Amino acid sequence: MKSHQSKCLLYVTLNIFLWVLLCTPVFADTLTITQCPNLPWEDVWSPSMSGDEFQFGGTDRHAVYWRLALPVLDARKYPNAYFELQGQFPKATYFSFHVNTKTSAFLDKLTDYEIVPEPGSDNPYRGKASFNKQNFYRIKIVNSPKPPHGRAENTIYLTTGEKKAEDHVIVMYRIYEPMEGKDGGAGLPQVLFGKEGTVTTVPSEICEAFKRKGAVPDFMFSLEKKLDARAERLERRVGRRTPLYRPPNPVEFIVGDNFLGMIHHAFPVLPDFVAKENPTGANMDTRYLAGFLDPSFEATVLRFKPPLVREQVRYWSVGVYQPFNGLMYAKAVASYRELQKDPDGYITLVFTAEKNKPFTLYDPISGRPPDGKYNWMPYGGSYPLVWFRYLVPSPDFQQALFYYKGNPYDAEAIRRHMKDYYPMTRYMSLKELNLHVEESTLWKLPGR
Numbered sequence: 001m002k003s004h005q006s007k008c009l010l011y012v013t014l015n016i017f018l019w020v021l022l023c024t025p026v027f028a029d030t031l032t033i034t035q036c037p038n039l040p041w042e043d044v045w046s047p048s049m050s051g052d053e054f055q056f057g058g059t060d061r062h063a064v065y066w067r068l069a070l071p072v073l074d075a076r077k078y079p080n081a082y083f084e085l086q087g088q089f090p091k092a093t094y095f096s097f098h099v100n101t102k103t104s105a106f107l108d109k110l111t112d113y114e115i116v117p118e119p120g121s122d123n124p125y126r127g128k129a130s131f132n133k134q135n136f137y138r139i140k141i142v143n144s145p146k147p148p149h150g151r152a153e154n155t156i157y158l159t160t161g162e163k164k165a166e167d168h169v170i171v172m173y174r175i176y177e178p179m180e181g182k183d184g185g186a187g188l189p190q191v192l193f194g195k196e197g198t199v200t201t202v203p204s205e206i207c208e209a210f211k212r213k214g215a216v217p218d219f220m221f222s223l224e225k226k227l228d229a230r231a232e233r234l235e236r237r238v239g240r241r242t243p244l245y246r247p248p249n250p251v252e253f254i255v256g257d258n259f260l261g262m263i264h265h266a267f268p269v270l271p272d273f274v275a276k277e278n279p280t281g282a283n284m285d286t287r288y289l290a291g292f293l294d295p296s297f298e299a300t301v302l303r304f305k306p307p308l309v310r311e312q313v314r315y316w317s318v319g320v321y322q323p324f325n326g327l328m329y330a331k332a333v334a335s336y337r338e339l340q341k342d343p344d345g346y347i348t349l350v351f352t353a354e355k356n357k358p359f360t361l362y363d364p365i366s367g368r369p370p371d372g373k374y375n376w377m378p379y380g381g382s383y384p385l386v387w388f389r390y391l392v393p394s395p396d397f398q399q400a401l402f403y404y405k406g407n408p409y410d411a412e413a414i415r416r417h418m419k420d421y422y423p424m425t426r427y428m429s430l431k432e433l434n435l436h437v438e439e440s441t442l443w444k445l446p447g448r
Helices: 002-023 204-209 219-234 260-266 411-421 429-440
Strands: 028-032 063-071 080-090 093-101 106-111 136-142 155-157 168-176 190-199 288-292 299-304 315-321 329-335 347-352 375-380 384-392 424-428
Touching: 093 288, 106 155, 260 288, 299 429, 315 375, 329 375, 347 429, 424 429
Parallel strands: 136 155, 347 375
Antiparallel strands: 028 190, 063 168, 080 136, 080 190, 093 106, 093 168, 288 384, 299 347, 299 424, 315 329, 315 384
């Protein structure tokens, strides 16, 4: 009898436990945004924008980009509320989260090495940790300025709280050189809504304010194909004189993280007020080194000392862009892995019109010809802009542009700061170029 009563009691207890487990609301401090009605997971982030396919907007061929359009939480309606990103450290050379206003003004960022991992996880971008296991993180995004005493752990601040309120901000997720797929084998971070205490639902107002697909309209991807076709037409115009375009001669390299500021440097007839200094949508883990070339010269020879990867920088690349074809269309971009070095450790990069490329010069994009000399890129159009990236420079690498504090448009001051790392350039005819290539003396020429 007692055995039967014990079994009945156990059966009733088990059923009560299952009823509580299945029917009682789950209380937590965060809820995923995908619990919003009609907001599927694939609509939270934009489609991937891989630099080898999505070439406009100043992209790098070795990077992948995603956008998240995040509503700005009204602190009066939602005190102590925040958004959270929960994800896995990707297997890659670099990743970061940058937050900008919808007009591309920089607000805040967190870079891979700054992120504190979850208990039991390691940050593979710190010290000797590896990618041999799955490692996780949580990042909080709050609508407030950064405190005077400094950043709280794993927190991004939306300083729009000090300015005129905006309805949303843009979170840009960048991954460079992913080792598995486009996302480094980690998938995209989950986006959650949270507040102090418990959360049972995501407020409908926030669900409705969430902009799908990172606020990237579908036509942007069809536009890419049109810009590709236009890039081919621009290439055929190389050599024609362009009204108002007066790039400095010799070539001057400046800080290139403000689009209007760069344009003003090559179009000096424009009024001075366009030469702004605030970065526009730039990656704040570098400062872009930029210089306009004059394609009315048949060839430009550029030589520079490359920084040491892992010792001085995490990653570097150089590319030629067309600033008016989709705002910084990437005609060609090569990384440190692809460019050939000269006997003295420097790199020589030659620019000509595509039709004038000497067949013996090496194209680092195609890898042809395998026994080619030096390196070559096309002018690509009437306004070729050479752009260098040096990601996450070491504090020991003080010659990096990242540590330059002077006038961003003072090329001479930048040259003094960068020393041997400042690029040297020389214009020449095709006849002179071919002669030096044939005699293997191009790398010995003094630059300006």
